[in-house]
Amino acid sequence: MAVEENSFLLTTVDALVNWSRANSLWPLAFGTSCCAIEMMMASTAARHDIARFGAEVVRPSPRQADLLIVAGTIVKRMASRLKRLYEQMPEPRYVMATGSCTIAGGPFYYNSYTTVRGIDEIIPVDVFVPGCPPRPEGLFYGLLVLQRMIKEGESVAQPGVRRKPVMAALPPAMTLKDIQKEIAALLVERSEVKTRGVSPNRIWEERA
Amino acid sequence: MSEREATIFSLIQSCCSEVILNEGSGSFSIQVPSEKLVFVMEHLKKSESLAFVMLLDHLAVDWKEMGEFELVYQLYSFKLDQRIEVTTKIPRAIPNAHSVSRIWPIAEWQEREVYDLFGIYYINHPDLRRLFLEDDWKGFPLRKDYEDPFMLELVKE
Amino acid sequence: MSWEIQTIADRAAGATSMAEVGAYLVLGVVLGLAIVSLMGLILNYSERKICAHIQCRLGPMRVGFHGLLQPIADGVKLLFKEDISPRNADRLVYIMAPFISLLATFLIVVTVPFSPLVQIADLNIGVVYVAAVSGFGVLGVLLAGWSSNNKWSMMGAMRAGAQMVSYELSAVLALLTVVLLSQSLKLSEVVLSQEQGWWIFRAPVVGLVACVIFFVASCAEINRTPFDLAEGESELTAGFHTEYSGLRFALFFLAEFVNMFLVSAMLVTFFLGGWMPFHLGGLTGFNEVMDLLPPGIWFLGKVTVVVLLFMWVRWTFPRLRIDQVMNLEWKILLPIGFANLFLTSIVVLLDLYLF
Amino acid sequence: MIEVGSLKARMESTPGGLKTEEYFVNMGPQHPSTHGVLRLVLKMDGETVREVIPVLGYIHRSIEKIAEHLNGRQIVHLTDRMDYLSSAMNNWAVSLAVEEALQIELNPRIETIRTIVAELERIQSHLLWWGVLGIDLGAVTTFFYGFRDREMITDILEETTGARLTLNYIQPGGLMFDIHPHFVKRVKEVLAHLKIKICEYETLLSENVILQNRLRNVGILTSEKAISMGSTGPVLRGSGVALDLRKQKPYGVYGSVEFDVPVGSVGDSWDRYWVRVEEIRQSMRIIEQLIDNIPEGKFMVMKPAKKLTLPKKSYFGQVETARGILGVYIQGCEKEEPHRVHFRSPNFNNLWVITQIAPGGKMADLVATLSTLDLVIPDIDR
Known part of the structure; x- marks a missing residue:
């Protein structure tokens, strides 16, 4: 049975699926350095409480996670592991790069013989959250941006088609x-x- | 140099006369010829009047112009409540040093770190492998003449 | 007041036509499935909310009123998620394991007496059936861990196997105490036997001891803290379901929550009078006041309290070590259970009931 | 049917008892209880750990190489990112070395504020450790309680330093900024709050029988072993050796305040736990003595434009961080940039303790021991 591109059925299913995906982003517990502490602060501490967005179910196993929050510097030796973790996650998967180290190498940009200068060299990134380390509020803004992207972006008919990555704290067009x-x-x-x-x-x- | 440090130094010198004071250090520091290193270290730990039982730190300094590596050991004695710096120099062309891992077990890993970053080969080391970098890494990154296109060296003028 | 018990199976047996039998059959299955899925949703939501409030947080807030739709969002997401099975996994077993786990829970739901009129089937060997079928859940966990071809899963499964099989003993011993007291294996008669007072109060001390043993043992059987070794996050990443994703993982999740409900329901049925209102033998006036609330409400109310207790324990205690878990069972709970069973028989022989 | 006697005889006849197959498990680099990207290769026999082989380098960011290209003032911000939980103390170690090299005399105000900020850092670091210990042992709620109170200290530090975690506050020659006008008031509020909460935590976790069973007589580290492994900080003090630089070689104003150094007796995980909880109390005591009489004065004694040309000598600045002795070795060579910078990180030595004390214990004991060692992996790898 051929279904039209923008049929009522598909768009409704799209809306439902995207709504559910956006509202239940289970992060993978993956922190390498300082940003991990701020991520813990955001995701769990009583004041910030990422649970309000339905994202507090931190899964230790990549098989059950939707969102890979890369918190902290990635060095050459870790790069292959990061890629492997990403590959182990089931589709649809989203990546959030928090902190300047994951965006571009941060303070370890020059003269460092190991630091990977931006994890977008290894895996596709959906949202960048700048800061060194970003405040929990910054992480939330990144999460909300990601939610908006998911709600607008994907469709059942064209799975995997994604918007371009955005910098969370910059104007959305950037x-x-x-x-x-x-x-x-x-x-x-x-x-x-x-x-x-x-x-x-x-x-x-x-x-x- | 305080009085106590002077007595400690004389105690050390009584076991090995080739030990000299290291002037290039801000703290109490002695310099030992590299072939006498293990002997002096053993004496520093086992001698009851000294008892430097804790190896706090071990590092190397690359003196490229002088063609030398300087090895620095930081020891601590609970008995004297005193830290001492032991340094030794080895030629840069033949970077071999004697391992002190038999005296302090932690030296095994500290020496692995120095081997990893400076390429100093420790004789009698039980397990000399790289510590931080991959096993197939080329070169020793903390040497002054290390070059790596990945490094993006910032040149100041 | 006399209670008239009529289960769906009874009604099907008394039906006049085949169509009516079929209708009751469908009703039974649908009711069972509805209870399983509804309980999964409700308990998932309440677990997250309650743990959040214990931890001075708010919990899910954004989806629906106070995050009421959160479990639905999670469910739909898991439904549409990619389903990976590892390359070297034993595929058939890998796929079957979550269903076996869920099947065990579903088979127990069938016998739970929600109220005199809402019960799917009332077997005359109910206690034996419950004890036998609940052992089925271990199989799902073991198979899941073994078939995943992952060392962490394997360790989790082995832990779960050892722990669940051991604690099964204590739980059954505690149930046997009540069987002695009520002198029946039929769940509805166990409930009816508590008309003069719940066993936890009516049987002096032995009822309470059996109840505590059952609580601890069932805590271990459903893998909740302090016995969550099988999926101890900090030790075994995610334990036996490390490699599961998407819907299959959701089934494990669901089975876990429904198991919690079932264990509470069993505890309520055996020790807290099931749907029986709070009665004190002899005080007819008081008993009649208590009867004003319908039995279904009594049942759900009691189950809620026990579930809350389970959650409270979970979010307060640290986890035990595997050898401590085994010591607790074989050196403490089991001897006490046997002694308790012996004392109960004395209570029954000498008719030493409190009221 | 196998008779028990025959089985026993068979076990005794095989050398070393009935053998089971040993297997290797990779714990990490991504594992929830290694607190970062530490990788432990475990040789296991069933549930029992036979051997632990740590593998490092998953966060080796070449800080020592970068530091050779920066001047004394700029190195400070790199140390923030090493042991990010005691960043103020790390800054202080660099400052001590650079100040010794340039012979800078500080005024009492700087010393007092440095001490207070460092102790605040120590409290928040220990609170975080306390919460994470709970989560490692399965008591998730402690995590939230620890973080809730840590947040209050983070707020104070943020007001004054502008950062929540990586402070970059203590600089060679003084401080980055003066303290915020509300600093004193807020600190007093937090101390009053914490005093009540610490007792609450003791009843929630410390007095729990399960926790006691999990920690007591687990991972016993004798004092000889601790010394030979060069471990410092609460790990060493838990083994009964009272080595605390704040007492031994007082820097800052530690010489003029009263505080005790808690020391364990057995050296098991419980002792390390107890030492850290007690250290929170002692830190509060130190702050209480200082907070009311912060002397007046400048917060920076050195001109910001001054060139930090280091003489050709080596300097070793050491401080007691929340995890042990952090030493900074700076070798100058008549230039602004040092010739060589080396960090003696406390976690590096503390990590190797695990290879000595974990074998023979259960897998769960390994997690508990790792947790009480309180490792920060970026500090090990640098």
């Missing part, structure tokens, strides 16, 4: 690409910052 372009331009423009050697797996240069 995408990662814009920011990367800006950073690249800044690096070229500012003459006092010279980098010796360009890492082969930095992709932003090619994009810019």
